[in-house]
Amino acid sequence: MDPTQMLSRSEEAEQFLKQLSNKTRLMVLCSLLEGERSVTELLDDVPVTQPVLSQHLALLREAEFVATRRSGQTIYYRLADNRIIQIMNLLYGFFCADN
Amino acid sequence: MDPTQMLSRSEEAEQFLKQLSNKTRLMVLCSLLEGERSVTELLDDVPVTQPVLSQHLALLREAEFVATRRSGQTIYYRLADNRIIQIMNLLYGFFCADN
DNA sequence: GCTCAATATTAGCTTTAACTAATATAGATT
DNA sequence: AATCTATATTAGTTAAAGCTAATATTGAGC
Numbered sequence: 001m002d003p004t005q006m007l008s009r010s011e012e013a014e015q016f017l018k019q020l021s022n023k024t025r026l027m028v029l030c031s032l033l034e035g036e037r038s039v040t041e042l043l044d045d046v047p048v049t050q051p052v053l054s055q056h057l058a059l060l061r062e063a064e065f066v067a068t069r070r071s072g073q074t075i076y077y078r079l080a081d082n083r084i085i086q087i088m089n090l091l092y093g094f095f096c097a098d099n
Numbered sequence: 100m101d102p103t104q105m106l107s108r109s110e111e112a113e114q115f116l117k118q119l120s121n122k123t124r125l126m127v128l129c130s131l132l133e134g135e136r137s138v139t140e141l142l143d144d145v146p147v148t149q150p151v152l153s154q155h156l157a158l159l160r161e162a163e164f165v166a167t168r169r170s171g172q173t174i175y176y177r178l179a180d181n182r183i184i185q186i187m188n189l190l191y192g193f194f195c196a197d198n
Numbered sequence: 199g200c201t202c203a204a205t206a207t208t209a210g211c212t213t214t215a216a217c218t219a220a221t222a223t224a225g226a227t228t
Numbered sequence: 229a230a231t232c233t234a235t236a237t238t239a240g241t242t243a244a245a246g247c248t249a250a251t252a253t254t255g256a257g258c
Binding site: 150 | 214215216218220224225226
């Protein structure tokens with residue numbers, strides 16, 4: 001591969017992985033693997049304060065790893081990137097599968 | 100999953116991903132996907148200075164993502180973690196496959 | 199229109215990651 | 229043993245990520 005392209009592709013991949021490299025975001029994404037969740041539901045699953053969760057959700061939105069849907073004052077999050085589903089399944093196998 | 104376990108597993112996964120989340124390390128690992136390489140050969144592939152490459156190689160060794168073999172004054176690096184091979188192949192598909 | 203519940207944003211601080219520059223080690227060669 | 233080549237390490241600086249605390253926004257219900 002041409003060196004300039006290799007560099008820019010590895011920068012993209014770096015960016016992608018960094019957006020994923022956080023325990024709170026990983027727990028959120030893992031929870032969303034099971035389906036749509038409101039912020040309040042995520043707060044039950046993930047041991048962080050509301051503002052911190054909200055900051056991480058903002059990052060996941062900007063990365064377009066998740067998408068949202070509003071219903072009244074409740075906002076539902078869901079996975080929106082097929083790459084994330086693939087990576088999360090792989091990580092689940094590495095770190096969470098019981099065997 | 101029990102909340103304490105979920106937290107500690109997501110911390111492990113975070114650590115694992117962070118060790119991977121760097122363009123230089125990604126280029127090194129990508130190069131090693133094709134087989135063993137000496138540091139000098141890696142320097143030809145990866146656009147960084149020798150001390151910087153060496154720092155990243157040290158990190159990859161500590162993470163046990165790679166292993167080494169010495170032959171005279173030359174040190175050869177190779178991939179040593181099957182999880183890395185799986186993730187790198189996935190990332191290659193996401194960011195480097197031409198289609 | 200006021201109040202409450204759900205969610206988001208901003209500022210300030212601290213920690214961690216990565217770079218540069220200089221130097222060190224270790225094996226090979228003369 | 230002196231020198232060269234290959235590789236590693238260390239110290240110092242800068243930049244980026246994540247937290248806390250405070251506050252803002254938005255929709256619902258009275």
